[in-house]
Amino acid sequence: MPKTRTFVALATAAAVLVPAAPALAASYPAPGNPGPVAKPRGKPQTLRVCRNRTKVRRKQCFKTIQAAVDKARPNDIVRVAPGTYRESVLVATKNKKGIKLIGDPRRPRRVVLEQKGLRGSFRRFGLDAVRAQNGIQINGADGVTVNGFSTYHYKGNGFFAVNVTGYTLTNLVAARGGTYGIYAFNSKGGTMSNSEAYYNNDSGFYIGQTPPQPGRRLRSTIRNVKAWGNVLGFSGTNARYVTITDSSWYNNGLGIVPNTLTSEKYYPPSDNVITRNRVFWNNYNYFKGAPFRLRAGATGDIPYPIGTGILLFGGRTTQVVGNQVYGNYLIGVGGVQQVIMAGATAKDFPNAAERARVIEASYLRGNTVKDNRFGNGGANPNGRADLFYDGDGSGNCFSGNTAPGGQLAVVPLDGSTFAACPFAGANAFSSAGQGEALVWTVGAPNHNEFWVRKPQQPISGIKPLELCTVRNGACAGQPR
């Protein structure tokens, strides 16, 4: 979402403002024997971090994670003992390539990074201030692993990888972040897995601005994660080559949204696969401020259709296959043109070629929605419709979608936009259908006027957000 990129820009600006090193002197030392070639390093070293530094342990462990990271060389392991660490960790530059930050992979809530109470140089302006935005930030260091941590209350993101090739973010908990829970930006070939993100002001999980990779590609995977109580469960602005699978997306404003925006490079999103997920009860009306109040601006400029399971907001060659989608009060799976980009004007984009590119990127092209199951065994259907598609673009197809024990509900009601797979050529556009979708958002000041509420029952320890008792900004009985 557009406004939340500000801190990325800040980071860049701060980096530019770092003073340049003085020019080297023109005189050189006398030539001499440079010595033997350094031997290649042996096995990776393990550096330890601990909070309870007894006399014995003091010599053996670092006081902060950052201190250990600063000492670490490529491929080293930084092992962090349980405790609460009030710091903001930066793993930057190629010198940190391949390092592994290991907390407690089985119980990540025991190794806490907490922004509340964070003191010290991070309050300054400049790069440190930007660093304080994130629990752990990886910037430009390829192949880093972060395993077994939890983050709370960071102004920006819990875990953030930017400008990297290869990252592994696993066994993490990211809660109550100012922006995203677990986030990768302008990066290639990563994994987010076995993690949980909740009560984040924007998305629980986010992969954005994936550089196009013609030819060989490094795909990214989100597997076995839970996202709940976020504005969006997953947001993927201009995301590419991402597989989202075997995960649960519930109680968010919307479940999974790989969206198209001009606020980031490389639009539109493409070549994503959303498969074998459970997407349910995404009816968190975050505009109401309960169970927690969002930061100003977190809801962005675009009123998304709250109550939606999976939304393709523009995008290409994305496959939505074999998911179970239920209990979303507006729609289960939707596809709609990126209407803001479709209306790009010469004022916004003076360059005609760029304007044409923006408008072209607004269309849905070559997407497949098939073999998804709607409802939960005949109960808990989606509200207004299981499937929505405005019919824009080309090559979009729908097949094998079922509502076992119920009736598949679609909008437009006549089903005119839903071409069966395989399908090539222009789809049958429905201006009425697109108009209806717009009314669900801009025509709904309370963001729920078009919901069709249907009975919901708690399942396997998970309670629908709207049924929970709110205490101190959280649902009673659920993680804070």
Add this chain to the structure above:
Amino acid sequence: MLDSGYDRRQFLGLGAGAAGLFCSLTDASQVTHLSAGDVGRIDAAAAGVRRPKGARRDAVDRLSFQTPQPQPGGQVREYWIQATSATWDPMPTGRDEWMGMRLPRKRFRAFLYQEMTAGFASPKSRPSMPGPTLRAEVGDVIRVHFLNADRRFNQAVTVHSHGVRYNPEYDGAYLGDFTRAGGFIAPGESFTYTWEATPDSVGAWPYHDHGPNHIINVMRGLFGLVIVYPKGAKRPDREFPVYLGSFLPQISGRDDVIHTVNGRAFAGNTPTFRAKVGEDVAFYVIGGNNDFHTWHIHGHRWKGSGGAPVDDPTVGPNETRIARFTEDNPGRWLYHCHVFSHMDRGMAGWYLVEP
């Protein structure tokens, strides 16, 4: 990977010429010159082959190509396939059911193709020899999303298909400095091959690795089958891919060469094919190693490529023979290669026909 870097020439040199020896083989017995240690050194060298530069020495190297689309009425046949390694036992039952002999079992690390669900989200089948069978009709395009998911051998691999039409971008062949993107898929990388099923593609064809260490890796199991049908044609009721090959001691770690059908040796381990009387049956037989084989099914005849009846046609390296017939002869039948040394060392099995 590949930081330490060898180019192909250095790689061959480091392999003590062993890879070159593989290239020139016409008879499996010659590889006794090569030790298991040589194979290990070749693997190490292959893991160090640098990513090709994409040299553009000639005008043809600067050509760019469009990704083909299906013909009108055709469709995209999409597959997600990964290369992975797994332990493989050519004789999992430890017994030759034909001769009633016990067999010494020994596993080795094979290199295999495996079909995955969309986005490589989960396995659709086990890694296998041959790999997943790809199917299309004339007018379709076959789109293979390929992921090199292996970290054990740590080598670039590819998918190169016979029979279908493709432009150089989708050749899937390592060409030294002239390699295009699809000819060098390093571990962790993926690439999407797009091939056209043209009228002259009708038939069954092998696909296999054609990366820098293709010969050894094909011997380890990186091969599969593409079948292209005439548009709208009725497909056989039973289809049996049959890959005839062998495992050399240097690959399998055994003392001797064993001859295999779909990576298994000796009846009871090789596939037991099953059909019923009246069914339309097709065996797609591919020569998968350096040898010439024959394909003989007891009690059956079919039309050969010249239209005359055959029951033991010859199949050469990466050649295909299709044995297609309407089943009319119930019982337990033996199938085997009629090169006696192959049959004797495992290239035989059962074909069971129900009345």
